[in-house]
Amino acid sequence: MKRDIGARIKQFRLARDMSQERIEKATGIKQQSISDYERGVSEPSIATLWRLADFFCVTLDDLVGRTPPKNK
Numbered sequence: 001m002k003r004d005i006g007a008r009i010k011q012f013r014l015a016r017d018m019s020q021e022r023i024e025k026a027t028g029i030k031q032q033s034i035s036d037y038e039r040g041v042s043e044p045s046i047a048t049l050w051r052l053a054d055f056f057c058v059t060l061d062d063l064v065g066r067t068p069p070k071n072k
Contacts, residue, residue, distance in 0.1 A: 005049075008065050010038040012056045027051050 013023060013034075020034040029048060036042045044052065053063045061068065 004040070005043060005064050006037045006040045008063055009034070009044075009052060012052075012058065012063065013038075016056070023052075023055065027055050 013020070020031040020038075023029060023034055024031040029044075029051060033042070033044070033048075037044050049060060049063060053060045056063065060066075
């Protein structure tokens with residue numbers, strides 16, 4: 001199942017009424033990179049995903065839209 005990480009990043013950003021520039025100032029992740037992620041032009045590295053998850057105070061699973069499998 002393909003996950004649209006960029007759409008999730010945008011969803012978390014807009015839910016907090018934040019600009020891409022605000023995220024850049026707080027995390028050091030360039031605004032252009034955030035824009036590229038949100039538009040699906042590129043995907044963030046795992047290190048960048050961790051920084052964004054920490055910034056949004058969510059788990060990495062929440063950020064990427066992963067639902068852990070249920071134990072059988």
